[in-house]
Amino acid sequence: MGQVNANGPAESILARIRLALDALDPAQRKVARFFLENSDVIGDLPIATVARETGVSAGTVVRTCADLGCHGYREMRILIARDNAIRSLLEQRGHARADGEAGSEGERIIARIRGMLDMLRELPDCLDAGAFNRALEMIRDARGIVIVASGLSSGVAANLESRLLRYGRLVTFVRDPLGQDISASLLKPGDLIIAISGSGENRHTVHAVEVATANGADALAVTSFANSSLATRATTTLIASTPATTFNDELIDTSRLPLDIVIESLTGQLGRGEEDPGVISQISEHLDR
Secondary structure: OOOEEOOEEOOOHHHHHHHHHHHOOHHHHHHHHHHHHOOOOHHHOOHHHHHHHHOOOHHHHHHHHHHOOOOOHHHHHHHHHHHHHHHHHHHHHHHHHHHOOOOOHHHHHHHHHHHHHHHHHOHHHHOOHHHHHHHHHHHHHOOOEEEEEOOOHHHHHHHHHHHHHHOOOOEEEEOOHHHHHHHHHOOOOOOEEEEEEOOOOOHHHHHHHHHHHHOOOEEEEEEOOOOOHHHHHOOEEEEOOOOOOOOOHHHHOOOOHHHHHHHHHHHHHHOOOOOOHHHHHHHHHHHOO
């Protein structure tokens, strides 16, 4: 992928597509024009939708992405989202300078909190009770559990590990990509991998799930996007987002609050009637230190 500097992308994928249009065959040109005309939403569209809307096969979409210098549709989505996110960020900076940044920083923080709360009020209506039931069953039945996550999702994963340990589960959270691959390769039928990724496109997290499921382990994904690579590879997926959440948001206004809320609620239900008095005693000792 091209490198990004403070002034914008070193290489815009949208500019690359425009320059390459005439060199593409007619079918590929349809796909490329669709990318340009729908760049604001490409990050949220599965490859099947692109193929259907352009009247070509999924293979042609992949071939178009490859001829444009991308390793498949997944990378094309990410690069287009990157271009849009950078453009949006620069526009926001321009508006902020023009408006003189109305209000104090403290007031703007409070306004941001109000916006987050408005978003979170919509979250319960977007959740799937059946997926929660399946997730609880998978965790309760698992012989051993490995959690994988990277970046901002690591905090959510660490919280999940701590809570599962509290309820007597044999669980390990692995941050290192190499360690994730090794841990996933050791999982067997009866084991569970829990993969947490806001975008659902972190290649290390996705690969760990592929390795674990190839060995017969179950995979539980927690992500913000139902059409993500992670969601399509997991046995069960918990989608923690609202309809207003877009792939572009993942690059600018990244928030793990919905994922945290889903994990807190899931483990809260898991712990009902399963709390060990001995664990409570240990916790109380640490609170006193």
